[in-house]
Amino acid sequence: MYNFIEHVNGSEPEAVEDEAKYAQFMERIENGEKIEADDWMPEEYRQTLIKLISMHGISEIMGALPEKEWVPKAPTLYRKLGIMAKVQDEMGHGQLLLRVAEDLMAPYGRSREDLMMDLLSGDLKFHNVFHMETRTWADAGVIGWLVDGAAIISQTNMLDASYGPYQRALQRICAEEVFHAQHGEAIVMALAEGTPEQKAMLQEAVDRWWPSLLMFFGPGSAETTGSSKQEVTTKYKIRKSSNEELRQAFLDKYLPRVFSLGLTIPDDTLRYDEEKEQWEYEQPDWNEFKQIIKNNGPRSAERLRLRELAYENNRWVRRALSNEPVVQA
Amino acid sequence: MTSIDTVEALLENNEALQAAKTFLFQLADDDYITSFRGSEWLGLAPHIEEDVAFSSITQNTMGHAVLVYQTLEALGEAEADKLAHARPAGERLSSVYLEKPNGPGTYLDEPHYDWALAVIRLYLYETWKKIRLQTAARGSIRPVAAAAEKILMEQPYHLAHWKMWAVQLLDSTPEAKERLEERIAEAWREAGDMISFGGHGQTFLENGVTADSEEALQLRWLEEVRSVLPAPAELPLKEAGDGRRKEHGSDLDQALKTCSEVFTSDREAVW
Amino acid sequence: MTEENRNGSSFYQVYEVFSKKSASASFQLQFSLLAPNEEMAMMMAQENFMRREKVVDIWVVRRDHIRGMNPEEREMWTNRLDNKEYRTTKGYGYLRRKWREKEQDMLDEKEILSWKEVKKG
Numbered sequence: 001m002y003n004f005i006e007h008v009n010g011s012e013p014e015a016v017e018d019e020a021k022y023a024q025f026m027e028r029i030e031n032g033e034k035i036e037a038d039d040w041m042p043e044e045y046r047q048t049l050i051k052l053i054s055m056h057g058i059s060e061i062m063g064a065l066p067e068k069e070w071v072p073k074a075p076t077l078y079r080k081l082g083i084m085a086k087v088q089d090e091m092g093h094g095q096l097l098l099r100v101a102e103d104l105m106a107p108y109g110r111s112r113e114d115l116m117m118d119l120l121s122g123d124l125k126f127h128n129v130f131h132m133e134t135r136t137w138a139d140a141g142v143i144g145w146l147v148d149g150a151a152i153i154s155q156t157n158m159l160d161a162s163y164g165p166y167q168r169a170l171q172r173i174c175a176e177e178v179f180h181a182q183h184g185e186a187i188v189m190a191l192a193e194g195t196p197e198q199k200a201m202l203q204e205a206v207d208r209w210w211p212s213l214l215m216f217f218g219p220g221s222a223e224t225t226g227s228s229k230q231e232v233t234t235k236y237k238i239r240k241s242s243n244e245e246l247r248q249a250f251l252d253k254y255l256p257r258v259f260s261l262g263l264t265i266p267d268d269t270l271r272y273d274e275e276k277e278q279w280e281y282e283q284p285d286w287n288e289f290k291q292i293i294k295n296n297g298p299r300s301a302e303r304l305r306l307r308e309l310a311y312e313n314n315r316w317v318r319r320a321l322s323n324e325p326v327v328q329a
Numbered sequence: 330m331t332s333i334d335t336v337e338a339l340l341e342n343n344e345a346l347q348a349a350k351t352f353l354f355q356l357a358d359d360d361y362i363t364s365f366r367g368s369e370w371l372g373l374a375p376h377i378e379e380d381v382a383f384s385s386i387t388q389n390t391m392g393h394a395v396l397v398y399q400t401l402e403a404l405g406e407a408e409a410d411k412l413a414h415a416r417p418a419g420e421r422l423s424s425v426y427l428e429k430p431n432g433p434g435t436y437l438d439e440p441h442y443d444w445a446l447a448v449i450r451l452y453l454y455e456t457w458k459k460i461r462l463q464t465a466a467r468g469s470i471r472p473v474a475a476a477a478e479k480i481l482m483e484q485p486y487h488l489a490h491w492k493m494w495a496v497q498l499l500d501s502t503p504e505a506k507e508r509l510e511e512r513i514a515e516a517w518r519e520a521g522d523m524i525s526f527g528g529h530g531q532t533f534l535e536n537g538v539t540a541d542s543e544e545a546l547q548l549r550w551l552e553e554v555r556s557v558l559p560a561p562a563e564l565p566l567k568e569a570g571d572g573r574r575k576e577h578g579s580d581l582d583q584a585l586k587t588c589s590e591v592f593t594s595d596r597e598a599v600w
Numbered sequence: 601m602t603e604e605n606r607n608g609s610s611f612y613q614v615y616e617v618f619s620k621k622s623a624s625a626s627f628q629l630q631f632s633l634l635a636p637n638e639e640m641a642m643m644m645a646q647e648n649f650m651r652r653e654k655v656v657d658i659w660v661v662r663r664d665h666i667r668g669m670n671p672e673e674r675e676m677w678t679n680r681l682d683n684k685e686y687r688t689t690k691g692y693g694y695l696r697r698k699w700r701e702k703e704q705d706m707l708d709e710k711e712i713l714s715w716k717e718v719k720k721g
Contacts, residue, residue: 034623036657064372069437071368075591075600076410077395078686081388084368085687088384095377112376137591137600149707156715164623171624174713181707182692189698195598241718249718260702278721302438306372309440313432314375317444320498320505392683479681486677 029237034164037103048232049163050104057097058119059127064090065303066130070140079187083140086183089176096169103165120308122295129212131297138191138198138205144184146209146254150216152177153250154239162237192261199262206258207266211284217247219286251279332469332537336403339472348536349473350404351422351529352465355573356458357397358423359523361413363454364391365584366427369436375444386487393480400476414592418581424523425570426516427454428580435583445505448498449512450520452491453554457524459488460550461539469537492557499558510559517561519569524550527573614663615641617648619655627659638662 021040028035035041064087071087074080102112118124129147134140156174161167191202220243233239241249258265269282291297295304333339339346367387374380398409406412427450432442462484465477498505526533530543539546547564554560570576591600612634618627630649635641641660650658669677685691689708696706705711 036623061372061377068371070591071371072365072436072587073590075414077391077398077413078691079600080368081391081395081686082691084371084384084388084391085684087371088381088388091372091377091380091384095381098377152712153715153718156712157718159713159716167624168626175709178707178709178712179687179689179692181712182689182695185695185699185707186692189695190599193599193698195595197595198598242721245718245721248721249715252719253715257699257702257704260699260704277719306440309442310373310375313373313441314444316502316504316508317375317498320501388684388687389681392681396681396683482679483681485679489673489677 029162035162036164045236053097054101057094057101058124060090060094062126062130066134067143069134082183086180093173100165100169125293128215128292131292131300132212133299136201138201141187142205142209145188148180148184149254150250153246157241158239206263210266214284215289218243220244248278334471336472345536348532348538349470352533352538353397353401355422357394358421359427360390360394362423362427373442414589418577419575423572425572426520426523445508445512448494452495453516455488455491456553457550460546464539464541467540513560518567521566521568522571522573525573611636615660616663617645618659620657
């Protein structure tokens with residue numbers, strides 16, 4: 001899901017590694033074979049996967065937090081149950097993905113604990129959208145429909161990923177995303193067909209989320225922010241398409257639906273170029289994007305604080321059970 | 330005692346109807362507030378795996394509240410969503426002990442939540458819930474018994490979950506044991522209204538809402554709890570308030586304000 | 601040495617065998633076998649249970665090391681009420697009609713999984 005991959009330290013291409021092994025590895029990848037956790041893999045592949053999947057996983061965990069703000073407030077019993085199940089799934093997706101990342105990190109003696117520490121220290125980044133604030137119930141709808149929609153576009157693109165454990169996790173995740181998409185659609189549909197206040201609330205949320213949605217896919221090219229590593233993920237057949245291709249796919253799928261609900265997009269230059277067969281749009285502020293993912297977004301500090309508190313306040317629990325667990329008779 | 334087999338028959342027997350409704354409101358309001366407190370925990374549990382497991386229990390508990398509110402709806406009360414969202418604190422029968430916040434702070438701001446409170450409170454509550462449902466299932470009012478039987482189907486793993494946490498933590502470090510024991514002592518100071526029928530015990534029994542006396546059920550609860558926790562041998566427990574008599578503190582006001590914030594912003598709108 | 605070990609009885613340890621048919625498949629329990637240790641269990645596993653089928657990976661796990669449910673737990677812990685439409689797509693079937701009114705399609709499983717392939721830019 002997270003397409004903005006920063007430069008990975010210590011993973012210069014295979015100067016010292018066994019060239020024969022590398023050639024054989026690349027042949028497996030080319031043949032569409034799946035790589036497993038204990039297979040030989042080039043350092044660059046492992047590092048790229050760790051970076052990608054730990055970001056993806058921790059973004060799911062952090063992504064639970066903005067929506068969670070609306071869980072207790074959901075306006076009907078059915079919505080309360082639906083959004084609880086949906087946010088639970090996000091935590092569940094985080095669990096699947098972090099397990100995949102943790103197994104990849106195991107050779108370095110690193111674990112879940114290190115990932116949490118990296119998150120809190122700012123070394124492990126999470127997705128730009130989850131640094132943003134939520135203001136109204138319509139945010140729960142827009143997150144479920146459009147933010148998740150963007151995530152679905154990115155994730156389905158990796159359903160054939162060369163790394164077996166990641167690909168299998170994504171299969172499970174994408175199957176659940178169908179429910180998420182409809183959960184989001186249902187909230188949005190009720191607001192779009194509701195009172196003038198409900199419609200206004202929905203439009204305001206769409207306007208506010210628009211730049212974040214464009215940013216979601218990462219910059220179109222490395223020049224924009226100076227450090228996109230998207231070509232590495234395509235070289236190793238982890239994903240198929242570029243950031244811009246994914247953004248275009250998102251606009252293709254969702255804009256007609258947005259317009260069909262009578263909603264507008266806050267960009268006067270937005271239009272579909274029939275000749276190029278792609279959407280023209282105003283670029284979001286990529287400098288702001290860089291600031292956001294450096295944990296300088298509107299709600300970065302508060303969201304991290306929640307994870308920090310969960311970590312700190314439960315230290316005694318981890319300490320209590322970290323030895324041989326007691327098995328109940 | 331003759332049994333009351335249908336909703337229609339219950340609607341014609343006012344004394345039994347009032348007893349049944351009081352019992353059901355106590356149950357549904359307890360589950361509703363318990364589920365609310367559980368939903369505040371989402372994302373803050375000791376680890377991710379527990380977050381996922383805890384959330385299913387929280388959802389099921391909300392599902393139980395829905396089922397019971399719907400039963401009340403069939404008995405002539407307002408629709409379930411209104412029962413959950415539109416009743417003021419002064420009409421609620423939930424236990425004040427269950428309304429107590431998860432810890433200092435709010436779920437949005439500086440939640441210093443205490444896992445020892447979660448484990449002890451939910452273990453004590455689920456034990457009481459099982460006993461209360463079992464007696465209703467053996468009672469002679471079929472619509473109440475049917476709801477109780479349904480909930481009893483999936484409730485055992487909730488109880489097993491919290492029992493596991495309590496047993497493991499009590500048998501771990503002195504630090505953990507001390508934290509749990511403090512919460513047990515607190516429950517004996519505050520949880521009195523949770524295991525109470527609020528003066529309706531005799532009416533419940535006489536009308537067949539329950540099959541056992543309140544005292545017998547409380548003793549059963551004490552015995553079961555003491556087989557797991559190092560808890561005091563004596564009853565009654567003291568209470569922090571009497572929710573069964575609609576006497577609540579500000580904790581419930583805060584909870585309801587949050588639960589109903591969007592609902593009350595436009596009660597006629599479809600959400 | 602106990603009487604039992606003199607007879608070599610502890611040679612017979614129960615191992616459960618799991619296997620995977622393809623890289624994208626999940627592990628599936630196949631059957632169990634007896635072996636004195638995991639190395640030998642692994643050696644026995646494929647020919648005992650997967651002689652005629654493709655296998656890409658195998659796990660053997662000593663049965664003692666599996667914490668399964670006991671009969672009472674199976675009875676008590678596995679029931680769920682049939683009231684969870686809210687967590688499935690079943691609860692949102694009505695959206696199909698609503699989107700049709702707006703000349704759009706609902707996002708169902710078929711549509712979403714078709715997004716695997718994206719137009720080249």
